Amino acid sequence: MIAYVLRRLIQSMLVMLTVAFVAFSLFSFVGDPVANMAGEDASQRDRDQLRRDLGLADPFPLRFVRFVGGVLQGEFGFSYRNLQPVARLIVDRLPATVELAVSATALALLVGVPMGVYCGLNRSSALAQAIQAVSLVGISLPTFVTGILLILTFSVGLGWLPPFGRGDTVRIGWWQTGLLSVSGIKSLLLPSVTLAMFQMALVMRLVRSEMMEVLRKDFIKFARARGLTSRAVNFGHALRNTLVPVITITGLQFGSAVAFAIVTETVFQWPGLGLLFVQAVAYVDIPVMATYLVLISFFFVVINLVVDLLYYAIDPRLRDGGPGGTGKGR
Amino acid sequence: MTFLRRAVGAIAVAVSLWAAAPAEAQAPTRTFRWAWQGDIASMDPYARRETFTLAFLNHVYEGLVRYNERLEIEPALAVSWEIVEPTRWRFRLRQGVRFHNGAPFTADDVVFSYERAAAPNAIFRGNISPVRGVEKVDDHTVDLLLYDPNPILLRGLTDWGIMNRAWAVANGADRPVEPTRGHDSYAALNANGTGPFMLRSREVDVRTVLVRNPNWWDRPQHNIDEVVFRPIGSAATRVAAMLAGELELMFPVPLQDIARLQAAPRIRILQEPELRVIFFAFDVTRDELPDSNVRGRNPLKDLRVRQAIYHAIDIEAIRRVVMRGASVPVGTLMAREINGYDASFDRRLPYDQAAARRLLGEAGFPQGFEIGLDCPNDRYVNDEQICAAVVGMLARVGIRVNLSAVPGSQWIAKLNARQSSFYMLGWAGLPVVDAHHFLSNLYMTPDGRFGGNNYGGYSSARVDELTRAIGSELNQQRRQQMITEAFQIVQNDVATVPLHRQPLAWAVREGVRAPQAADNVLRIWTVRMD
Numbered sequence: 048m049i050a051y052v053l054r055r056l057i058q059s060m061l062v063m064l065t066v067a068f069v070a071f072s073l074f075s076f077v078g079d080p081v082a083n084m085a086g087e088d089a090s091q092r093d094r095d096q097l098r099r100d101l102g103l104a105d106p107f108p109l110r111f112v113r114f115v116g117g118v119l120q121g122e123f124g125f126s127y128r129n130l131q132p133v134a135r136l137i138v139d140r141l142p143a144t145v146e147l148a149v150s151a152t153a154l155a156l157l158v159g160v161p162m163g164v165y166c167g168l169n170r171s172s173a174l175a176q177a178i179q180a181v182s183l184v185g186i187s188l189p190t191f192v193t194g195i196l197l198i199l200t201f202s203v204g205l206g207w208l209p210p211f212g213r214g215d216t217v218r219i220g221w222w223q224t225g226l227l228s229v230s231g232i233k234s235l236l237l238p239s240v241t242l243a244m245f246q247m248a249l250v251m252r253l254v255r256s257e258m259m260e261v262l263r264k265d266f267i268k269f270a271r272a273r274g275l276t277s278r279a280v281n282f283g284h285a286l287r288n289t290l291v292p293v294i295t296i297t298g299l300q301f302g303s304a305v306a307f308a309i310v311t312e313t314v315f316q317w318p319g320l321g322l323l324f325v326q327a328v329a330y331v332d333i334p335v336m337a338t339y340l341v342l343i344s345f346f347f348v349v350i351n352l353v354v355d356l357l358y359y360a361i362d363p364r365l366r367d368g369g370p371g372g373t374g375k376g377r
Numbered sequence: 378m379t380f381l382r383r384a385v386g387a388i389a390v391a392v393s394l395w396a397a398a399p400a401e402a403q404a405p406t407r408t409f410r411w412a413w414q415g416d417i418a419s420m421d422p423y424a425r426r427e428t429f430t431l432a433f434l435n436h437v438y439e440g441l442v443r444y445n446e447r448l449e450i451e452p453a454l455a456v457s458w459e460i461v462e463p464t465r466w467r468f469r470l471r472q473g474v475r476f477h478n479g480a481p482f483t484a485d486d487v488v489f490s491y492e493r494a495a496a497p498n499a500i501f502r503g504n505i506s507p508v509r510g511v512e513k514v515d516d517h518t519v520d521l522l523l524y525d526p527n528p529i530l531l532r533g534l535t536d537w538g539i540m541n542r543a544w545a546v547a548n549g550a551d552r553p554v555e556p557t558r559g560h561d562s563y564a565a566l567n568a569n570g571t572g573p574f575m576l577r578s579r580e581v582d583v584r585t586v587l588v589r590n591p592n593w594w595d596r597p598q599h600n601i602d603e604v605v606f607r608p609i610g611s612a613a614t615r616v617a618a619m620l621a622g623e624l625e626l627m628f629p630v631p632l633q634d635i636a637r638l639q640a641a642p643r644i645r646i647l648q649e650p651e652l653r654v655i656f657f658a659f660d661v662t663r664d665e666l667p668d669s670n671v672r673g674r675n676p677l678k679d680l681r682v683r684q685a686i687y688h689a690i691d692i693e694a695i696r697r698v699v700m701r702g703a704s705v706p707v708g709t710l711m712a713r714e715i716n717g718y719d720a721s722f723d724r725r726l727p728y729d730q731a732a733a734r735r736l737l738g739e740a741g742f743p744q745g746f747e748i749g750l751d752c753p754n755d756r757y758v759n760d761e762q763i764c765a766a767v768v769g770m771l772a773r774v775g776i777r778v779n780l781s782a783v784p785g786s787q788w789i790a791k792l793n794a795r796q797s798s799f800y801m802l803g804w805a806g807l808p809v810v811d812a813h814h815f816l817s818n819l820y821m822t823p824d825g826r827f828g829g830n831n832y833g834g835y836s837s838a839r840v841d842e843l844t845r846a847i848g849s850e851l852n853q854q855r856r857q858q859m860i861t862e863a864f865q866i867v868q869n870d871v872a873t874v875p876l877h878r879q880p881l882a883w884a885v886r887e888g889v890r891a892p893q894a895a896d897n898v899l900r901i902w903t904v905r906m907d
Contacts (some may be wrong), residue, residue, distance in 0.1 A: 078786030079793055084556065086426030088818050089503055090829040094793065100498070100557035125559035129581055130419045132561060139581070195613050202621040210617045211609055213583070316609045318583045326415070326582070326610065329755070331786045 052352070059348035064115070066344040070337055071111045080127045080331035101127075103333075114337055124334030128327060133338045136323060142222050143213055144319030147311070148304040150239040152297060155246035160293070162247075163254025164286060170259065178251065185248035194241045194314035201237060209234050211316040238315040242308055246300045253296055257289035264288075291362055298354035302347045407906055408603040409889075411626040411899070412615055416582045416608040421564040422538035423494045423501035424554035428807050431536040432898040433606070436587060437477075438538025438570035441468055441487070442531050446892045446903065448714050448810055450531045454482065454539055454571065463526035463851065464509075470517040474594045476541040477568075477575040484513040489542035489551075498555040504808065505537055526849040528856060529716070532809040544569045573597060573902040574604055582608060587901075599902050619644060619884050625906060626891055626899070630882035632701050632759060643887040650705040650878040652712045652895045653805035655757055657750075657767075657874040658819075659683060659798070662834035666798040668749030668779060676748070677798065677833075681740040683871035687726040688733040689774045690767060692876060699762045703880035709864060710804055710815055710875055714895050717812025717847075717860040722868050725875070733774040745775025751792065751800040756785040758879040764801055792832040800832065803879070807896055812860045816844040820867050835872040839863075 081098045089097075098104050102113065117124060123133035162182075166175040202210035214230030216223045225231030261267065262285055270280045309321035316322065320339060327335035417433045418425040425431070435443070441455035455468040474482040491511040495502045507527045512520040523530065545551050550563040568576040573595070574587035587604040589597075607624075609615040612631045619627050620641055630638060630646060638644050659677040660666065666675055676682045692706040708725040711718045737745060752764035761782040768778040778799075791797050806814045821827040821844050822836040843863040850856040867873065881897045888907035891899065 076787075078784065078788075079790030080786070082789040082793055083786060084425070084500065086500070086503060088814065088830065089426070090826050091823060092825040093503055094829070095825075097500075097557065125556055125561075127556055128418065129416075130421070130424050130554045130556055130561075130565060131581060132559065136581070195617070198614065198617045198621075202623075203617050206621065210621045210623060211614050212607065313611055314614055316607075316611065316614055318580075322582070322610070329784065329786065 052356075055348075055352050055355075059345065059352070062348055063341050063344050067115060067118075067337060067341050068111065070340040071114065072107065074331075074333050074336065075107070077328065077333075077336075078331045080333060083330055084127055114334075118338075118341065123338045126327075126332055126335050128330040128332040128335070133334045136335065137320065137338060137342065138221060139223070140318060140320045140323050142224060143317060144305055144308055144312070144321060146225060146235065147238055147242060147308055147317060147319060148301060150235055151242035151304050152246060152301050154239055154243040155250050155300070156297060158243075159247045159250030160254050160286075163251040164258060164281070166251065166255040167258025167262070168281060179255075182248035182251050185244045188244070190241060190245070190310040191314050193244055194237070194311060197237045197241060198314070207233075208237055210237075213318055238311050238317050241314070242304055242311045246297075246304065249296065249300065250293065253293055254286075254289055257292060258285060261285045261288045291358065294357055295354055298350050298357070302350040305346055306343045406602045407600060408605060409601045409625050409901060409904060409906060410605045410607065410623065412607050412609045412618060412624050413628060414608065414610055414612070414615070417585065417606075419554055419565045420568045420576060420579060420585075421550075421554045421562055422540065423496075423499045424556075424562075424565065425500055426504050428805075428896070428898065431538075431808070432896075432900075433585075434538055434568075434570075435536060435572065435898075436574040436604070436901055437568045437572045437576055438540065439572045440535050440537045440539065441470075442534055444535050444810075444894075444896075446894045446900070448894060448896060450535070454487075458531075460851070461520065463849075464523040466521045466523070466530060467514065468519050468521065470519065471594060472517055474571050475592055476544065476571055477590060478541070478544055480541050480543055480569075482539070482541075482571055483516045484519045485516075486539055486542050487511055487519045488513050489545065490537070490539045493540065493545065493551060493553055494537060496553060496555075498557055498560075499553045500556070501537075501553065504533060507533060526851055528849070528851050528853075529809050529811045529813060532716070532811055536808050538570060538572075540564070541569050573599065574601075577603075595902075597902060598905070600905050601901060604901055616884075619886075622886070624884075624886070625889050626883060626885045626904075628881070628883040628897075628899075629758075630884050632703060632880070632882070635701075635703075635882055638884050645885050645887060647883045647885060647891065647893045648703060649881055649893050649895060650712070651805065651881040651897050652714060652807070652810070652878070653757070653803045653897075654707055654710045654712060654878050655760070655763065655801065655803045655876045656710055657686070657799065657801055657876070658831075658833045658835070658872070660795075660833040661836075661872075662795075663798075666748065667796075668747075668798055670747040671742075676740065676742060676746055679740045680871060681736040682742065683874070684726060685733040685736040685740070685774060686771065686776065687871055687874045688729045688736065689770050689776070690874065690876070691728045691770055692725065693728070694770075695763060695766055696877060699759055699766050700877065700880065703882070704758075704877035705880075706877045707875050709868065710819065710873060711806065711812060711864070712878055712895065715806050715810055715812060715815075717857065719857070719861050719864070721861060722864040724868075726871075730774055737775060742775070745777065747777045747779070749779045749781060749798050751788055751797040752780065752782045753785040753788040753801065754782040756788070757801075757803045760801060763876065795832060795834070797832060802830070802832075804830070805896065810896070812864070813844065813847050816840065816847065816860075816863055820844070820863070820872060835867070835870070837866055837870065837872075840866050 081094050085094050085097050126133050126136055129136055162178050166178055169175050198210045201208045213225045214234035215228040216225045217227040270284050309325055312319045312321035313325050324339045417430040422434045422438045439453045442450050443453040445451050454471055456471050458466055458468045461467050488511045494505055507523050509522045509524050514520055548563040554562045554565050566579050573590055573593045575590050577586040577588045579585045585606045589602050615627050616634045618624050635646050639646050661678050664675055696704045696706055708723040752760055754761040764780050764782055768780050771778050792800055817827050818830045820840050822841050823831050840863050843859045847856055847859050885891050890905045892903050
């Protein structure tokens, strides 16, 4: 077990190194940070000097090795745009993104699972049909459209919720939370609904189809034949057996929620990692872009690992097959 | 005894509270909430040379002189000045000024601020590059030593905010933020200036809160108690926040949203032509253009081709359709407000397709030719749409243009690498707002020091000579004659094709009076609200 985890961690290092390499090789196409930093009327001489001082004139392999060496020592560089150490920026922004992603995922599960169960059990009811149709909209509507529509409805039209930002935050240690103030909670609602929309529809459809499949299985028939209540059958036996794929998808979706909160964060000016990244791209803030991409690949690797370990807990069959017995459909 | 003393004390406290309460109730806090599309780069006044950041910091830090709303120089921390020798300017400093922490403002602070701003790794140093050093004469007099005589020195000093030496030294902030060395500074998140507002809190990219400085030396025209600045990157969200009543003021307003905001109750749109002029320029150095089908020859080197391109542009159509009537067509890169502007060279070549075709024929391109055009798509107001319109106009006279409209950071990288044949650019002349800024950056032969934004390599020996003289000529009349001559030369050479001054649009809540200046700078010390 420990050997397995260790092996996975080493693999993850390689993944992160590859991501860093690919990211770094792309940065030369993003544009020129010096023009932004030096001021538009800087002389050619000053621009060249700044480029040399930033190490941008060095060949690509040297810059890459320098970045990796820095990261290994816990040095992530200095943001060109915010003029702050990148590590501090990331630590400042991480709580906002995690709180948004967690609340969106929780929302998706709390709404998606019951709806999925209902639709699985009452396939032909009018409500189930309606839920199905609406979930299609949830999957196909682009995030920025959903976001702007919600802002126009609830902020501009009704005036109930703030249109942007994170509200008041409270600092607990280094973690700045928006969950402990009224304005923080109110500010969280629209972005998390926006971000949850896709996941919700996905979870609901997944649970529905899994339920339908499980309900046809023999052990359900036996359970019914034994005279168990339909509640015990549906939730105790059927739902439990649908959970393995739901956990996989939720885990991966949580990773995506963190990684792709970019659009939601941009629309709501939510001060998280995604917004930081978008602004970094526009400004060619190479240290921030590089650190962000490495961090996100780290997230994905960790989440995959956690999902694999959760399988062990849920599915007894996997525990016998030894570490990493099956591919688990990834 | 003790009891009595306590009782008297308690009564005294109660009375004072009672007396204080109504005073507070009478004066509710006036909070001015506003948004722009990005955050300031730092609170450190020497960390960046960028108009928005420096203009924001100007509320906290002040220069020796400042601009008023008409972009004229007026005294700030200096009350008067004289030219002792052409390269030695003497400034008398304002007495009785205190920094926000209570420290008195003296000549030592000016000397220190110069050393900090001109440090080898300070990005700001380009803004005070004419200054060789600062000498303290007495506690309230300093001399600025210059490399060369400089007629526009004062204009360059407007955004050089003066810091407090003792405060900076005590907090280890005697060096500016240096991105090249990864040097962070206490002054990046804290501030101690002399300006009309004091920094209360700063969360990077989220919000920056300023409060009124009750001990400001100047008589405040504003009535603002608290300023909350919040960057909002997405234009749609910025508009929504304004509509939802979350803001007193925001800019820039996208042109397509102006009508919508105007229709909303309690919101007004302020619209003025900005200083910034949008124009096209050409590569006139290379012998062959990589993105043209003409071999062995650079068509843009031919004056007649450049004239033809100018004649082919229907500026009225651009104003009417692309800019929704909000731009002001111009015949020179200098806006009217710029020092050195003269109507004599503000003349456009007329829109005339026949003339364009004739000139192309004379130049040996009766069938036209093919060429690339580089434009940003996020830099100027409707930049990509303007270029797309020009592509259509040039096609009508036979010039087939391949438009490359990309994000600003990619577009400027290509320009900087001198890789562009034909490009769009915008210029406002900030911070000096003087003709010399245009000539030295856009028209002088690029040599590393000058012509830094002359990406096409236009070169005229006479313009170079005139620009050098204009840079140090103290006689206003002679200087103006040289400016006029230089601009007439670049005009006749069609070194650039000016289009228009772009519109600047602010949205303000009803009951807010915010004077709008052509440099697109919000000066909250002139703002009043109900």
